[in-house]
Structures are given as structure tokens and as C-alpha cells.
Amino acid sequence: MKTIIGLEIHVQLSTATKLFCGCSTDYRDDEPNTHCCPICLGLPGALPRLNRKAVEYGLSVAKALNMKVPEVSEFARKNYFYPDLPKAYQITQYDKPLAVEGTVEIEDDEGHEKIVRITRVHLEEDPGRLVHVTGSSKYSLVDYNRSGIPLLEIVTEPDLRSPQEARRFLNKLRAILEYLGVFDGDREGALRVDANISLEGSERVEVKNISSYKGVEKALTFEVTRQKNLLRRGQKVVRETRHFMEGRGITTSARGKEEEYDYRYFPEPDLQPLRVADWMEKIKLPELPTARKNRFMEQYGISLNHARTLTGDPKLADFYEHVAPVDPILSATWVADILLGELNYRDMSISAVPPERFMELLALLRSGTITDKAGVQVLREMLNACAAGKPCEAPATIVKRENLAKAAGDEFTAIVQAVLAANPQAVSDYRAGKKGALNFLVGQVMKETRGRADPRELGRIVAECIDKSEV
Structure with missing residues (x-):
């Protein structure tokens, strides 16, 4: 009907x-x-x-x-x-x-x-x-x-x-x-x-x-x-x-x-x-949403979905263009998928976010200084300060204070071994060919490391430790 x-x-x-x-x-x-x-x-x-x-x-x-x-x-x-x-x-x-x-x-x-x-x-x-x-x-x-x-x-x-x-x-x-x-x-x-x-x-x-x-x-x-x-x-x-x-x-x-x-x-x-x-x-018209969407895809190489989201609000589009020089693809992902979601949750406007501070966060992510999970933690600290009317703290300061810098995977070998010892059934499942068991074990290690390790690197370390261990 x-x-x-x-x-x-x-x-x-x-x-x-x-x-x-x-x-x-x-x-x-x-x-x-x-x-x-x-x-x-x-x-x-x-x-x-x-x-x-x-x-x-x-x-x-x-x-x-x-x-x-x-x-x-x-x-x-x-x-x-x-x-x-x-x-x-x-x-x-x-x-x-x-x-x-x-x-x-x-x-x-x-x-x-x-x-x-x-x-x-x-x-x-x-x-x-x-x-x-x-x-x-x-x-x-x-x-x-x-x-x-x-x-x-x-x-x-x-x-x-x-x-x-x-x-x-x-x-x-x-x-x-x-x-x-x-x-x-x-x-x-x-x-x-x-x-x-x-x-x-x-x-x-x-x-x-x-x-x-x-x-x-x-x-x-x-x-x-x-x-x-x-x-x-x-x-x-x-x-x-x-x-x-x-x-x-x-x-x-x-x-x-x-x-x-x-x-x-x-x-x-x-x-x-x-x-x-x-x-x-x-009457002279400005660049309208459809034209700006098409330009974003051509100029920055971003996806259609990201271009639609970013150009749906002129303030959001302006913000993206300000931070895009750090890395257009990374910037589009973080602005459209992560920042926008956090702002909606807090009922905040994009105008409340200092673009220079967000560029500093993107630079830490791009250089591999912090993981994506740690980046979300840093972003939330920044937005909480903005929502409270306080100055937005530098991302590097938050990373240092909260000890969120990405560490080499080898530093977590002891934690990996402790997680393997605590989860023998998952280890057995992995050895039996159940790949989901590896994801479970990596998740347990990520909890212990507070997101400071790269999940892919942890996956390699966990697999190596299982191969070498008698658990």
C-alpha cells in the first residue's frame, strides 16, 4: 500500500x-x-x-x-x-x-x-x-x-x-x-x-x-x-x-x-x-551541499557516506576543511564517525570544539603515538572540559597524565601470559581452530592494558605465546 x-x-x-x-x-x-x-x-x-x-x-x-x-x-x-x-x-x-x-x-x-x-x-x-x-x-x-x-x-x-x-x-x-x-x-x-x-x-x-x-x-x-x-x-x-x-x-x-x-x-x-x-x-549563491559533497570526494578522496555527513551542516564542513590537512581520510573518519557521535551524545555543537586541539589529536593518531581506543579516551576528556566551560586541554598533556601512549607489544608479554593462564578454555578453542577465541583473548588483554597496545600487534603476541606455552 x-x-x-x-x-x-x-x-x-x-x-x-x-x-x-x-x-x-x-x-x-x-x-x-x-x-x-x-x-x-x-x-x-x-x-x-x-x-x-x-x-x-x-x-x-x-x-x-x-x-x-x-x-x-x-x-x-x-x-x-x-x-x-x-x-x-x-x-x-x-x-x-x-x-x-x-x-x-x-x-x-x-x-x-x-x-x-x-x-x-x-x-x-x-x-x-x-x-x-x-x-x-x-x-x-x-x-x-x-x-x-x-x-x-x-x-x-x-x-x-x-x-x-x-x-x-x-x-x-x-x-x-x-x-x-x-x-x-x-x-x-x-x-x-x-x-x-x-x-x-x-x-x-x-x-x-x-x-x-x-x-x-x-x-x-x-x-x-x-x-x-x-x-x-x-x-x-x-x-x-x-x-x-x-x-x-x-x-x-x-x-x-x-x-x-x-x-x-x-x-x-x-x-x-x-x-x-x-x-x-x-543573486550570487555560495557553494551548496551537493556541490561541496562532490568537491570533498574529488579533492580529499573521502567516501560518499563521509562526504554526505560532513557537508550536511556548513559548520561541520568548515571544521573538516580546517583539520583535513593533517590527513584527509583519517580526519573524515574521526570527524564523521567519532567526533559527531560524541557531540550528539552530549548535545554539543561543533563550534564548541577548538579545531587546533582536534588537529593535535589527529597528529598523535597519525604518528601512532596513541591507539584509536586511547584517542577516544583523549577526545572524551577534551569534550568534557569544553562542555563544562573549561579550556580544552592539549591532547599530549592528557596522554601523558593518563599514561595513554602506545607501548611496544613486548611490554605486555607478562599480561598476555596471565590472561592465557586465566582463560585455558579460550586457549584450547583457539588451538582447535576457533579464530573467535583469539579475539576474545586480545580483548581481555586490551582491558588490562587500557587500550595502550595496538590490537593487531597484540594478536600476534597472543598467538605466539599460545604456540610457545604449555597452557
């Missing part, structure tokens, strides 16, 4: 001021309702004035997504009532969007390249934010600091076939937006997703306002299961709007699905039509 998914992504553009007024968009640490004016509060007689930078950012995204920009685009009023929308309509774009017909390349569930079509990109204003208060009395507060923040809505065709594809698409789109510098992913609510999902032959369901990449995958996975269960029981999937309850990992029915005519769109009388197609020639 084919799954059909289309996404509507709302991206807060990182302009200094709002879309139609001069209020600051930097409100994160300020009191509610302190970044407001008559325009973003929708007071009578207040007239909007379009933010040129928001239009330029929108066109940059359109160019990066290979889109066409019509000669004329137009703002409209989308009419609906909600407490976070004081003027009872949202200024958006309807039948004449900023750009149309684009593409994004992702990897499908079989690992093949896949093109996801972009239907349209348009500008609109963000509404305010409701804060729901629960307790002895239940009520909601409204914060209008967010009201009027520039939003870019990116709408896909229903080309996605699984929740996993949807998440990969969002990761790729986020990377493009960050490379362009038009989006701050650290801002709360900076990217919100409405997902339309159906199983082939059944009604479409919309899941509203999902606020994280993981949330999109979880919400869609729940919906696939819910809709399949309905169909198996002979019931129909109802066309409706649902909300994702992130804490519980479920979707709940909110209301019947609105149709476009419910919003009574009409052209915004206070804003002139946009004629910006000729601006595209002046």
Missing part, C-alpha cells in the same frame, strides 16, 4: 526586522509583547511596508532550488479568526507566489538518488504565539513578539514515499537554508512543518505544526500505522486536520480539513504587486 506524502515547510527568515514593519526579530530573551507596533498588532489604519531583505532571501532560496520566478507575484489576504492573528487575516501569497517549479535531490529508502519536486515558494507573515496555561484554572496567553516575522513557505509535490524520506528531505533542505545564511536553526520555531499524508486510494490527512525533524518522522510513522489499521478494519480514513502530540508520539483530531474557499483569499490592497524576476541575475 503506497504511502503518499507532501510537505509544507514554514521557515522563519533571519532578517533583522519583521516582514511589514521595523520591529526587531531578535525577541528570544525579551519579555512577551515588547517587539510590537501598530502594524504587527493589526491596529486600524496601520499600513504594511515590505522588507526588501526578506524578498532577496526568498529569491536566494528559489535560485538554490532551481525555481522559476514569475514576472509578477502578489500578496493576498487569507481570512480567518484566531487569537494570535489580531487583524483576523494573514498577509500571504496565494495564486501568484514568489517562485514555482523547483527540485531537491535526496537519497530514497533504497539508497538511490531521488528528485523531490517543489511546487511553490511564497512569502507570508508569522502569526503570534499562544502560551497555554494549565492548573487550577485553564487559559491561554498571547505573545505578539513573533507576529509579523518573515516566513518563507516551501511546498513540495506529493513525491515522498516514507517518513524516513521526509526526514531526509528536511535535513537536506535545512542544510541548503543554512548554507544560504537565510535561516537560524537554533531559533525556537524557526522551522515548522505541515505534513499531508495518505495511503493510495484513501483520503488525505493534514498534520499541523510539527516543530522538529524527528517529530516529522514520528508523526508520519504514527499516521501510516493509524491509517493502515483503519483500512484493515474496513473503516474509512476521514479527511481532516490533526495535531501531533510530541510528548506522546501520537496525532489527535483537531477539525475537519479547511478548503481554500474557506479563507476567502483576495489581493492585499495595501501592497503593490512584486516585479522581481530581474533580481535573480544579481
Whole structure:
């Protein structure tokens, strides 16, 4: 049963001021309702004035997504009532969007390249934010600091076939937006997703306002299961709007699905039509993720998987390029496979890691001064210091203090012999041709040596000691 998914992504553009007024968009640490004016509060007689930078950012995204920009685009009023929308309509774009017909390349569930079509990109204003208060009395507060923040809505065709594809698409789109510098992913609510999902032959369901990449995958996975269960029981999937309850990992029915005519769109009388197609020639794009991925493979000789991982975040890609001169292949392995995992575990950003210190660690690994296992221990000491806000200690200092320098295998002969004596059955298994027994014995020696010996060299020593011993 084919799954059909289309996404509507709302991206807060990182302009200094709002879309139609001069209020600051930097409100994160300020009191509610302190970044407001008559325009973003929708007071009578207040007239909007379009933010040129928001239009330029929108066109940059359109160019990066290979889109066409019509000669004329137009703002409209989308009419609906909600407490976070004081003027009872949202200024958006309807039948004449900023750009149309684009593409994004992702990897499908079989690992093949896949093109996801972009239907349209348009500008609109963000509404305010409701804060729901629960307790002895239940009520909601409204914060209008967010009201009027520039939003870019990116709408896909229903080309996605699984929740996993949807998440990969969002990761790729986020990377493009960050490379362009038009989006701050650290801002709360900076990217919100409405997902339309159906199983082939059944009604479409919309899941509203999902606020994280993981949330999109979880919400869609729940919906696939819910809709399949309905169909198996002979019931129909109802066309409706649902909300994702992130804490519980479920979707709940909110209301019947609105149709476009419910919003009574009409052209915004206070804003002139946009004629910006000729601006595209002046927009210069940076090196985008796909181009950088291809360059990394060609320039540094790294694998496709490492190149994809390293270029998925511009800060991570910059970090890799800084440390790559030590050894491109070794650097790619340690940044993509080891450092990134340690950072994710600690919920740390790559910007917290001093690249010079990491280069010193790579140099110790490349020279054979420490083993890979000892290198992980050193890295964890470094990251723990960074996480605590302390200076990142030099890797060589940590190696010396913790006695982690790789020693010659012969120094561990006594330990090897003690391990063999303590594990006679494993020795017998090895002599009987069970190669796994050797790995077990090497592991026991590694525990005793705290990772200071090279496993391959230890394997040779263990095998020699077994051959010579009478154990």
C-alpha cells in the first residue's frame, strides 16, 4: 500500500526586522509583547511596508532550488479568526507566489538518488504565539513578539514515499537554508512543518505544526500505522486536520480539513504587486551541499557516506576543511564517525570544539603515538572540559597524565601470559581452530592494558605465546 506524502515547510527568515514593519526579530530573551507596533498588532489604519531583505532571501532560496520566478507575484489576504492573528487575516501569497517549479535531490529508502519536486515558494507573515496555561484554572496567553516575522513557505509535490524520506528531505533542505545564511536553526520555531499524508486510494490527512525533524518522522510513522489499521478494519480514513502530540508520539483530531474557499483569499490592497524576476541575475549563491559533497570526494578522496555527513551542516564542513590537512581520510573518519557521535551524545555543537586541539589529536593518531581506543579516551576528556566551560586541554598533556601512549607489544608479554593462564578454555578453542577465541583473548588483554597496545600487534603476541606455552 503506497504511502503518499507532501510537505509544507514554514521557515522563519533571519532578517533583522519583521516582514511589514521595523520591529526587531531578535525577541528570544525579551519579555512577551515588547517587539510590537501598530502594524504587527493589526491596529486600524496601520499600513504594511515590505522588507526588501526578506524578498532577496526568498529569491536566494528559489535560485538554490532551481525555481522559476514569475514576472509578477502578489500578496493576498487569507481570512480567518484566531487569537494570535489580531487583524483576523494573514498577509500571504496565494495564486501568484514568489517562485514555482523547483527540485531537491535526496537519497530514497533504497539508497538511490531521488528528485523531490517543489511546487511553490511564497512569502507570508508569522502569526503570534499562544502560551497555554494549565492548573487550577485553564487559559491561554498571547505573545505578539513573533507576529509579523518573515516566513518563507516551501511546498513540495506529493513525491515522498516514507517518513524516513521526509526526514531526509528536511535535513537536506535545512542544510541548503543554512548554507544560504537565510535561516537560524537554533531559533525556537524557526522551522515548522505541515505534513499531508495518505495511503493510495484513501483520503488525505493534514498534520499541523510539527516543530522538529524527528517529530516529522514520528508523526508520519504514527499516521501510516493509524491509517493502515483503519483500512484493515474496513473503516474509512476521514479527511481532516490533526495535531501531533510530541510528548506522546501520537496525532489527535483537531477539525475537519479547511478548503481554500474557506479563507476567502483576495489581493492585499495595501501592497503593490512584486516585479522581481530581474533580481535573480544579481543573486550570487555560495557553494551548496551537493556541490561541496562532490568537491570533498574529488579533492580529499573521502567516501560518499563521509562526504554526505560532513557537508550536511556548513559548520561541520568548515571544521573538516580546517583539520583535513593533517590527513584527509583519517580526519573524515574521526570527524564523521567519532567526533559527531560524541557531540550528539552530549548535545554539543561543533563550534564548541577548538579545531587546533582536534588537529593535535589527529597528529598523535597519525604518528601512532596513541591507539584509536586511547584517542577516544583523549577526545572524551577534551569534550568534557569544553562542555563544562573549561579550556580544552592539549591532547599530549592528557596522554601523558593518563599514561595513554602506545607501548611496544613486548611490554605486555607478562599480561598476555596471565590472561592465557586465566582463560585455558579460550586457549584450547583457539588451538582447535576457533579464530573467535583469539579475539576474545586480545580483548581481555586490551582491558588490562587500557587500550595502550595496538590490537593487531597484540594478536600476534597472543598467538605466539599460545604456540610457545604449555597452557
